[in-house]
Amino acid sequence: MYNYDQFDADFVRERVAQFRDQVGRRLDGSLTEEEFKPLRLQNGLYLQLHAYMLRVAIPYGVLNATQFRQLALIADRFDRGYAHFTTRQNLQFNWPKLVDVPDILDLLADVDMHCIQTSGNCIRNVTADQFAGVAGDEIEDPRPVAELIRQWSSHHPEFSFLPRKFKVAVSGAARDRALLKAHDLAIRIVRNEAGETGYEVLVGGGLGRTPMIGKVVRDFLPKGQLLAYLEAVMRVYNAEGRRDNKYKARIKILVHEIGVEAFQARVEAELRAIGSTSPGDELEELARIAAAFDTVHYSRLAPRSEKFDAACARNARFAEWARTNLFTHRVDGYAAVTVSLKPVGGVPGDMTAAQMRLFAELAERFSLDEIRVTHAQNLVLPHVRLDDLHALWLELVDADLATANVGLITDIIACPGLDYCALATARSIPIAQAISTRFADAARQAEIGPLQIKISGCINACGHHHVGHIGILGLEKRGQESYQITLGGDATENAAIGDLLGPGVSAQEVPDAIERIVDHYLAHRLTDELFIDTVRRLGVDEFRAAFLGAQDEAA
Amino acid sequence: MKLLDRDGIRIDEFFRATAEDRVSHDRLIVPPDALEAQLSSREMRQVGVEVSNVASVEELARYFDDLALIAIVFPAYSDGRGFTLARRLRNAGFRGVLRAVGPLIADQFAHALACGFDEIEAPESIVDRQPFEQWRRAGASISLPYQQGYSRATSIFEQRRRGRQGECNA
The missing domain is CATH 3.30.413.10 (Sulfite Reductase Hemoprotein, domain 1)
Known part of the structure; x- marks a missing residue:
């Protein structure tokens, strides 16, 4: 978990007060519905078929148990006792009332959470590999970079009224588990021939009406230059992205229409116009952010667990679940467990408040107080001892959370x-x-x-x-x-x-x-x-x- | 239209004119095609130009020294191109007055000021619904931005950096 400093906490509180004021001004007629709409969207509030829907940001899909319990509390108090996990590692409440939303945002702020930019024509919540910090094929943990981008993009004065939404994903691994090539902009942490780490930047991917695969616009961006580069990309897009047709307004259409080379040239020209930057300052801030993440205290364990092997031999159903739902942890003696939210005949990504409370407890008992949300609408307990897997599984079975289908045909x-x-x-x-x-x-x-x-x-x-x-x-x-x-x-x-x-x-x-x-x-x-x-x-x-x-x- | 800036609603001292107008006002805002004519008439007046949000920074840069004001038109409040143009003009060295013209709302005041605008010329219908007090409050709703180099306030990133160097009081 990234721990907020006072600046982060104050910012989120001010954003809540700001939204409370906006809701008040909508209700007293100062803001028309048309004027209010982009403002509520930038706080994750949609008007759906039957009711408002509030989308909570879960930056790069990482949560702790306290936050998870708070989400359960909100589900009980303001929704109908359940929540829904989305394909952008976020969570949605489907039945909140407009007047309650500022109070919900305050409850989120109590646990360092918010709904900032989970919707609207702005830079959206940043996603990342759900196995960040866990996967063996990782060059570097992508979460500090994702957090840096979260902060930099929050309430951005220049890029809050873009032609269309803008989705960013980050990964530090060889395998792509973050759907990088389907994002408006994606960052892959890579190592060059000199052994230095830097960023490969892809632009112009996206699904929607006109699906496109992202293209590399920089194969190696040195560290310390990321925010200047992002500013240049966003400025080119904000100025030149199409605004005549919302279905042609994503950056993928701009890149496709002018070509990657022309797009690159515009970004480089913009970088020159920005002029000198301070890579040292960015590196320092990145280091500060990395240090503000909790240190995960692993125990020194043997790579194999006799307890686990015996349980597999004894119980075929457990063995089946272990075969489908485990991911190899880079630390000996641990596994990352994907908990399927796809029970047979169930609603993909839904979880009841009761399940959420139990899950929070399991995260504390078995996973060093950490939970991840995957873009496939499942959850991950990232740091479980092999020795504990069977005990965890028994608890999951009782909570109807032990479906053994991760990656299979019913994991839809x-x-x-x-x-x-x-x-x-x-x-x-x-x-x-x-x-x-x-x-x-x-x-x-x-x-x-x-x-x-x-x-x-x-x-x-x-x-x-x-x-x-x-x-x-x-x-x-x-x-x-x-x-x-x-x-x-x-x-x-x-x-x-x-x-x-x-x-x-x-x-x-x-x-x-x-x-x-x-x-x-x-x-x-x-x-x-x-x-x-x-x-x-x-x-x-x-x-x-x-x-x-x-x-x-x-x- | 009503004009407002950081301090409140203001009287607009600029008068909109074309190339042909032989007006006695000493402060004019003209369209781009009238700019050369008005600047060359040299009648000791302050000249501003009103441009669309896709105007060329390079072309405007030729006049930076002579221009008292650049007004950028926002066709809709959801069209953020004007913010980028303002930023580019400031990056290119424009030091005169930057005015945003169009249906901006109070909640964009902070964005506009941070991107380099000095004043907003908004339709009366909006300013009547959203009196200046709302603009002031919305403009101050986030006291510190994360982004460096935008607002007058020292950014969060910069405050942290100074904190690391033991200069918290700056």
């Missing part, structure tokens, strides 16, 4: 869709529930292996359908929900946009359609070949033929 990402969202054109949650019910059998899931299904209820792609191995996009055609299915998307460092398989299918037909694709894979895969690798080897065309052919037979 889904946006809130037409059940909540004002933009949605179709439902997503019931589709996820139907697929997860269809593939509920654990043995079958294990046989299928890693397969990511991602569902969006509209073209804006909050459910990341473009980068799902199987993507599902819900549209509305002549008053009916229609689901387009794509294949071959990839959310990793090999990022790829999926290809459309054919005409849309009805909601009822989706599970059958998924099953046809899976059956084709199972029939044609090589030994141990993963779904995505079979798709790449055979090509989408062959799957398309199978998909369409079977569809004809079914008709």
Whole structure:
């Protein structure tokens, strides 16, 4: 955890008071609804289909137990006893009242949290690899950089009225678990030939109506120059990003229209105009931020745990869960545990207040008081002793939180869709529930292996359908929900946009359609070949033929 | 339209004119195509220019020494290009008065001032709904910004740096 200093704490308090004042001025008519809208959005407050929705920022997905309990308290007091984790490592309350929001923000500020810039045409909450500081393939922990960007982008005087939203992700690892290439701007900590660490900067990725893969604009930006570089990028975007059409207003369209080289040239010119910077000051601030993170006090443990091995041998269900839900920790004797929020037939990413309170306790008992939120809408207990895994699992089983499906076909990402969202054109949650019910059998899931299904209820792609191995996009055609299915998307460092398989299918037909694709894979895969690798080897065309052919037979 | 700055609502001493106008005012704001003519008439007056938010900094820079004021038009309050243009003009060395013209609201006062604007010319309909007291309060709602080099206040990053060097009282 990053610990706020007095400046950070005062800033968040002032932001709450500012919003309280804005709400008051909306209610007394000083602000029109049109004027108020961008102001409430920049504090995470949306007006949805049935009610307001408040999106809480969880910077780079990191929380402690105290914060988690406070979120549970808010869920009980101001929502309907549950909360929803999003694909940007944030949390949403679906039923707050406008007049209560300033009080909710105060409760968040009590635990160093806020809703700043979780929405609106500004620099959004910064995301990062959920295994930051844990993963063995990491060059450097990305969280201090993410925190530096969080602070720098907060209430930015120049970049709070951008053409459109601006999403930033940071990773310090070789493998991409932060969806870097689908972000407006992404930073990858890299090491150059001289052995120095610096930043690779990608710009212009994004999903939505026009999906694009981010492009490298700087392959090695020396440390200390990050904020000046970001300022230059943002200035070029703010000045030149399109404002005539909201669907063409993201930076990806600007980069695409003028070309990467022209974009780079403008950024470099802007850097020259900014003039001299003080890399030393930025390095010092970065070091201060890094030091303000809690030191994680690991014990010296053996790399293997007899207790864990024995529990696996004794209990097949535990062994199954351990096989799917554990991630190797860089420290001997520990594992990072992904706790699936995708029970069979459940709502992806939902958690009850009671579960949240229990989870907070488990984080304290088993994970050195730390919790992470993943963009796949799951939670992570990042530092669990191998010796404790079985005890933890027993507790999770009691709380209905022990679903053994991380990375499998029922670990589905889904946006809130037409059940909540004002933009949605179709439902997503019931589709996820139907697929997860269809593939509920654990043995079958294990046989299928890693397969990511991602569902969006509209073209804006909050459910990341473009980068799902199987993507599902819900549209509305002549008053009916229609689901387009794509294949071959990839959310990793090999990022790829999926290809459309054919005409849309009805909601009822989706599970059958998924099953046809899976059956084709199972029939044609090589030994141990993963779904995505079979798709790449055979090509989408062959799957398309199978998909369409079977569809004809079914008709 | 009403004009306001850090201290309150002000009387606008500038008069809007075109190239042809032979007016007696000693302070004029003209459109870009009238700038050359008004500057060359040299009648010991202060001349300002009103530009769109996509105006070229390089072209304006040629006149920096002669220009008393640059007014940047905000077509909508959600259009933040004017903030970047103001910043670029200040970075390029413009020291005269910067005015934001358009439907800005009280809650953008701090943004405008921090980006280098001195004054706001907003429609009466907005200033009537949002009296200056609201602008003053909104403008002061965040006492310290994180970002360096924007507001007059010493940024949080800078205060921390001074703190490290034992100069907290600065």
